[in-house]
Amino acid sequence: MIDLPKVPGGFLTILADPPWRFSNRTGKIAPEHKRLGRYATMSLDEIKKLPVNETTAPNAHLYLWVPNALLKEGLEVMASWGFRYISNIVWAKRRKDGGPDGRGVGFYFRNVTELLLFGVKGHMRTLAPGRRQVNMIETRKREHSRKPDEQYKLIEDCSPGPYLELFARYPQPNWICWGNEASEDIIPQGKQHKGYDGGEILNIPLRPNEQLNPDSAMALGEYLRKQYEAGKSIQELAAENQYSICRVRTLLAKANTPLRHRGRKQINEKSNRK
Structure with missing residues (x-):
């Protein structure tokens, strides 16, 4: 049984970026491919069995990253953790000039977006700033699988703490972190390629x-x-x-x-x- 961090009364906000396992296991798609030096993945059942419901308050928010190809699985995970789907935030990956960054993967379409699903457990509205927040983040990509740092301020503006990040890779102030790469003395796996160092958008x-x-x-x-x-x-x-x-x-x-x-x-x- 996996133990997750706990706080008195339970966490009010959870952010999770699970190591999803794709059915297509080619080097370009599979995150765990040895040649790419990336992280180990988990099966859908393993992710669903995480005791998130036990570590959250009766009323709580969940922000769950899910690849476009695994939207159905993401909704299953959300439900198994005790949350109902409400909406989503779209991460639009941009080039320096503001255009869509077409270096993503995909067999049917070139993926230039990723979804952050938003769910609620019990009954809890977003904070006042959340009712003015648009459901889009537009930033440039960084190293493999790294999500935009802008997510933290957005979540803190829209949802109350205490905050727990599952599968964390880059610890943040105000957040309790859990995951194999959550410690500050661990360098997350994954190669950083040229042109994947973030930075400003010229718009x-x-x-x-x-x-x-x-x-x-x-x-x-x-x-x-x-x-x-x-x-x-x-x-x-x-x-x-x-x-x-x-x-x-x-x-x-x-x-x-x-x-x-x-x-x-x-x-x-x-x-x-x-």
């Missing part, structure tokens, strides 16, 4: 063939220029922003960016061998 939505107005083109060009002058290559800028190399060059030109000589490294290497 200049741009479709593949869309023409920018001059002001927007200049703003985006200046942003790319800073990254280029900091040492990033045009190829890296193109990959991170999901632009073509031609588009990156055009935007850099708009910002009057002096370009480094192409192939200078190779030319220097040939000179040194002579």
